[in-house]
Amino acid sequence: MKAEIIAVGTELLLGQVVNTNATFLSEELASLGIEVYYHTVVGDNPTRLEELLGEAEKRSELVVLCGGLGPTDDDLTKDVVAKHVQHNLVQNQQALEKLKQFFTFSKRKMTENNLRQTLIIEGGTVIQNPTGLAAGTLITERDTSYLLLPGPPNELKPMFHQNARPLLEMMVPQQEQLMSKVLRFYGIGESQLVTDLKELMDAQTNPTIAPYAKPNEVTLRLTAKVSGKEKGEAMLSAVEAQIMEKVGAYFYGYGDENSLAKVTVEQLKEKRKTITAAESLTAGLFQSTLGDIPGVSEVFVGGFVTYSKEMKEQLLKIPHDLLDKNGVVSEACAIAMAEQARKLTGADYGVSFTGVAGPDELENQPAGTVWIGIAEKDKPTFAELHHFTRDRKYIRHSAVMKGLDLIRRSVKGKK
DSSP: OEEEEEEEOHHHHTTSSOOHHHHHHHHHHHHTTOEEEEEEEEOSOHHHHHHHHHHHHHHOSEEEEESOOSSSTTOOHHHHHHHHHTOOEEEOHHHHHHHHHHHHHHTOOOOGGGGGGGEEETTSEEEOOSSSSOOEEEEEETTEEEEEEOSSHHHHHHHIIIIIHHHHHHHSOOSOEEEEEEEEEOSSOHHHHHHHTHHHHHTOOSSEEEEEEETTEEEEEEEEEESSHHHHHHHHHHHHHHHHHHHGGGEEEESTTOOHHHHHHHHHHHHTOOEEEEESTTTTHHHHHHHTSTTGGGTBOOOEEOOSHHHHHHHHOOOHHHHHHHOSSSHHHHHHHHHHHHHHHTOSEEEEEEEOOSSSOBTTBOTTEEEEEEEETTSOOEEEEEEOOSSHHHHHHHHHHHHHHHHHHHHHTOO
16 A cells, blocks of 8 residues: 655744654554655645645555644645545534533633534544544545544544554555664764674665664664564564674664663663762753653752852862862863762762863863763772764763763673
8 A cells, every 4th residue: 555644734844843743654654564655744725735635646545644633724634635535524423522521621611613623524434532632534535545633743643553553454454564673872873883784784675774863873773574573573683683793882772762861761770770960061961861761760869060160169079179280171070070979969870071062162172072970889980081073062962972871881881
């Protein structure tokens, strides 16, 4: 089955909203054996959307539309698709009851335009919305099926998983399916990773290997086209083993939703270890990154942001003479910051960041000069010097990622 995805919304064309729905839907459809051939974004304009539907029905057997199911006048997707397939819009009783319950519970007055969210295309199958109010529709007309989903990802994703995907599985029984596995790497660039894996990638057929560069890391997506899950897992595992032989030293975890911060926190939890931080140039970014991980309170005891020399002395109790002699952009300062943070909080690990985020120099050191200190209970404290590049934001992010990796490796007992 050939498919295409149409995202409806002027805000997408203006760049005010990122079209993450297309990525999600492409992966989901691929896992069903449905090949996506086109991605299109169209504004809230009925004429242009109708023109696009005319093109889509000539080339695709499944057209997935996301966005434009809400209560306002610019939410026109249902109206245009209904007109295109020459069906009326009818009210869905279940969606109507849910709408009424929402306004009763929230003690708000329901305006008339909210009823638009309960309309579906006559003759189609209603797609109920478990987290929102706008109902969707799946309807087939003239050899083309149209799947209408809402725009907000927090509505679209559960709606697809719970209600739309089962319908597509019945519609399109596949003898083959796509299985994927994502491997994540830190400490190696995309060009080096591809070079190291060149022989393997040149010979790839099934499974395939696709690299994706992200800020300060690289991911590999392994994809196998198989007739059974067990066979697919075996194929992916075999390719993964070959990859690990070549670049396994840089591997840190699996999955699209994973992160170096999450893996580091999980390892600290597993070892029942706690962590603190003392930050200068990163100004709390490391601690904020930890704070984004659910359950981090089990391992993160708190920390320090000591941007100025005076705060390093006052809050971390670092001797004035040490800072005067070595400067704040120094190995000695990074070691003292990590040690003092760990001692003052009683944490098992302390990490420190001091350096130059830029754009100007500091203590005759160029932008991108960063010392990262690691203090571990009952072990010698050390600091590493790094020279990061690009702009101020990227330098700070690079420092945080390196700090996470140093902690991760220390917890695992690896260097």
